[in-house]
Amino acid sequence: MDFESVFASRTSRMKASEIRELLKLLDRPGLISFAGGIPDASYFPAKQFGAAYQEALTAETAGTALQYSISEGYTPLRRWLAKEMAKLGVTCTEDNIMITSGSQQALDYLGKMLLSPGDTALINWPTYLGALGAFNAYEPRYDKLTVNGNRSAADISAAAQAEGGRVKFAYLSADFANPTGETVDRRGRENLIDMAEELECVIIEDAAYQSLRYDGEVVPPILALEIERKGSIEECRTIYCGSFSKTLSPGLRIGWICAAQPLVSQMVLLKQAGDLHVSTVNQMAISKVAETHFDTHVSTLHKVYSERRDAMLQALEEMMPKGVQWTKPEGGMFVWLTLPAHIDASELFKVALETENVAFVPGHAFFADGSGKNTMRLSFSCADAETIREGVRRLSKVVQEAL
């Protein structure tokens, strides 16, 4: 059977993730890896989850926990999330929230909901690789998102129309973004809302790392700023995508969207058609753990990850040769390095792995056009301070030799 002959045209843009292929190389003794962007498994609240599953599976509630449930998501969990959102300035009810299979599914469904082939998606250069993966299936054109007012909405719109579509959304992670670790300031967020108004498009706010702020001034979510302007979430064009994957656990696959009700209603239709609903028992379990342990657990993560970030920034400062620049993230899991233009980070990756047993992710995969060859992403989430220091020492040596 020649399956290629029956595949839809959209599959031509769905390629194997280069990063995933790279990660397969990383099962080596003594390797120090700054590559994977995942939480440190040793800090998962395993005991609390154990107790939560036991409680969900008692005789009284097991019939509910193991049964089909509504596509919107488990109501007590949506209520808890609505309260959490309110703390961030996003006044809403559970009817503004739908539970997704991680924020990755929110991105997939939003692409499916919004993008006809040839429509334009505004994204950062670089951007989250998983967003490119999700959106690619719906055959968009990408254009560069700027939040500094450098380009007029009219120009952006005209460029989209010239390609036969229109601007459907601006996608960004505004807090400690994957891969750069950078945060969009309040002014940038306000500019973005202005631009979206002019473009009559929606804003997809990927807030996967938002809870992981270690220092610096708190900036309200874009959705909160829009509600501040307009008085109600029902007037807003921003779709907030949240996730428990970077806080409580990615293994349950639970995220959420928060938006105006007509948008949520359409998402519920996509969820029904897509996979009916998120695992009932998982929603019940995470609801219990979130209600009782979210804040204390996130505090623990702040302490652990901020020490690791500090260790990485200090080691870079001490050891990295001149001519290399990097971001100073106020949260999240990533530092982004820019090497001198003549250094190809993919080539450097091979050398680093072979000669120094240290790994990172070459940056070009995060660019929709494959540019950014002299960039790399370092994650500090999964190594202790001492290991980070040794890893940066190894990496600095490799960079020095490539200069």
Added chain:
Amino acid sequence: MDFESVFASRTSRMKASEIRELLKLLDRPGLISFAGGIPDASYFPAKQFGAAYQEALTAETAGTALQYSISEGYTPLRRWLAKEMAKLGVTCTEDNIMITSGSQQALDYLGKMLLSPGDTALINWPTYLGALGAFNAYEPRYDKLTVNGNRSAADISAAAQAEGGRVKFAYLSADFANPTGETVDRRGRENLIDMAEELECVIIEDAAYQSLRYDGEVVPPILALEIERKGSIEECRTIYCGSFSKTLSPGLRIGWICAAQPLVSQMVLLKQAGDLHVSTVNQMAISKVAETHFDTHVSTLHKVYSERRDAMLQALEEMMPKGVQWTKPEGGMFVWLTLPAHIDASELFKVALETENVAFVPGHAFFADGSGKNTMRLSFSCADAETIREGVRRLSKVVQEAL
């Protein structure tokens, strides 16, 4: 914000499920419902699941259970499934299997993988409503699937081409189908493989109910018959979609596909882009329960559901007026009634609910063209024999009055 203005054209075919709207009416005291097609929650293996989650969340494995995992699915689960598939005549390895978020997600992803707008999907008239929901998003043309050789492949293919696409797949549930309860015999399955060969399309075999055979002759899966012809799953065009939702639990959202490796590899790319992977802890838990309790649990379900089916068929035989016909399922959860042509089952639904407090699903929702107005689906899975008898008595009275 006028969200309609940014929705992709594909959303115009994504409507609220009529059945789901109906089910909202069913929260009434004393109601006897044959409407929902769900397992009886009182038979879920709750204790076994409780123990399985505890085991997965011990210190030794919690870091794995709560962490990200591979898109293909949990390897021990895929190995167990490969052995189960072999028992059905489907010789394969874990590399032929990918875990999905219920079989619903398999249908969604297969639609996404295979259907460009205007392509033809061959489906039964009536067919599973969730399949229509999943496929509609990819804007196919539907044509009637027949397994009796009534229409030539050339005619079917020409009709597809006249609409600007080609036949990409034939979709069917071959065992105790939702909604009809009917099974395709061996000869029908062989005819279908012949036709797919001529059409050069794939076969999507929805096996959601396959484990629930109560009596009658076992018919091998279509995929098993194709392997019998060709010697290897790698030569086959059939994609088998399995599910734990009708056996162990729908609340974990776990199903699988089994197919030739190139097809599975493409599905893995869709899974990565769609939601990364199925909940790790759920895969570990269901793997443990399946390994130790699947066969005994399915035996229990056979006993429970076959008694209910017998009660329904006997009550229909005794009480339903002449002129009404129904299927005699050898398994599954459904009996399909065909009323005299002048009776509209949607009208009858309202009367049945108001005057007799009994519910069913009007059949026309299962037809891609909204025909079948004189049909209805009865589920026997969630009521005991006595209640079924009383429900059929009420329903017969309503039908009698409509004659």
